[in-house]
Amino acid sequence: MTSLPANPAMRRLGLVIDLDICVGCHACAVNCKEWNAGGHMAPLTDFDAFGEKPSGVWFNRIHTFEAGEGADGRTVHFPKSCLHCAEPDCVTVCPTGASFKRSADGIVLVNEDMCIGCKLCSWACPYGAREFDEDVGVMKKCTLCVDRIYNETLPQHERVPACVSTCPAGARHFGDLGDPTSEVSQLVAERGGYDLMPELGYKPTNKYLPPRPRQNGACGTAVTATQVEAEADLSGHPFLRWVDRMLTR
């Protein structure tokens, strides 16, 4: 049923992504691909994977943006996957009932056996979270690793989405954003976590934590060439002075 759940539970599972910490290493995207290529939405078909024009299905993509100018400018690595919105038009536009939002935890999923591959859901998603699998002929998307987070055969600490478990910087957090006392909700409250494109009204569950304000003197004063030269004072090092002389000959 592609109508949204009438009485959704308070529980809204999702991700909190810390843009202050993300280093743009793409490990989350790679581990997502690795897990999901054998998971609930498998396969994640690739075409020409080792050729000149590779293409394929990924649930997680890491963009890098520049924001602002000059010394106030930032380079921000920006991972983007399904935001498991509270008002997901991708679900309601589905003509077959293949797209659905779970009432128990808010996860948005696709039932591959019912999908006709009309692609309308991908048009309805403002964030580009859904990717069509040309080979299977159906739409695919992030499952929030539904086959990990409830998987009792995994040790407790591994029952988080693959992207969260692999992040070497700790920039990704997983939890219940419907519970104001949860760790992720408190993190969002503390750091001013925000929604992407709130003006569209999709009410995404996933939140982004903004880069922290710069601290005085911590950065912003670039090390200049003259400073480097000044530091290279060789007067106290007879050996280095000799090397310097030899090299400048």
Next chain:
Amino acid sequence: MHPAYSVIFFTTASGAGYALLALMSLMGALGMLPAERWFGLAGFLVGLIAVTAGLLSSTYHLGRPERAWRAFSQWRSSWLSREGVLALFTYVPAGITALGWVIFQEIWLVPALVLAAACMATTVTTSMIYASLKTVRRWSNCWTTPAYLAMGLASGAAWLFLLAGIFALNDTMARPIAMVALLAAGIVKYGYWRFIDTETGVATSGSATGLDRFGKVRLLTAPHTEENYLLKEMGYRIARRHAVRLRAIAFGLAILLPLVILPLVPAPGSVLGVMLAILAVMANAAGTLAERWLFFAEARHTVTLYYGAERA
């Protein structure tokens, strides 16, 4: 947005077919058309073939067309499903009205009126598939549905004028109705183009990333070096000068040329008249295809904000 040929053909053919069936049944019900067997047969054949060919063509862009029947189930929430249900339902009054018109040479009022309403409603649902997408500002606006209706009616009315000429029907009002429909389509389409030339989008790269707090946001590195599904499907862009030229071609062929030809057509039944009417119908069809191609090619999706677009 990627202009898929199957969808372009579907929306133009079914738009024309439904409009022809609606105009025929409505004018028949109002006594403006005779319950003449061969004219009725030709009209229903053209209308139903256009509609059916369009509907079949629309399944070609599906990844799993064998499951298309599932699309009738979610009419509560989905405009695409509503379109499917209404399109299927329309065959019922169409069949009954055609039966009366062709076999009994009678126009049955209730089925004819239901048919006219169902045809227009189906075209509205087609347009709402696009108009309901908040992600594409150039679709989700008050011009989209009137444009689909008006362009469909212009094509359907041109077809009706041609058929009335072939069957030498006198005093049918087919010509003034076609002229008005063409004029209305021209006005609505002009309004649509004026609107999309001034719209500023629903979101910016700043709101899409939330990084506008630092200033202007620009893409430094894309997530992938080659095109992916998102860019192929939603990142389609057309050069502005091509768009301007294509608009002129679409407008000239779909609206202006038929508007010039129609008054020149002599009394119904003449060979010259039929030839001219065929020319008007062909020009309108070609122009409408160009117009529909542009409808997709000029549309911009918010996902492009993550790939370097500043507004969408």
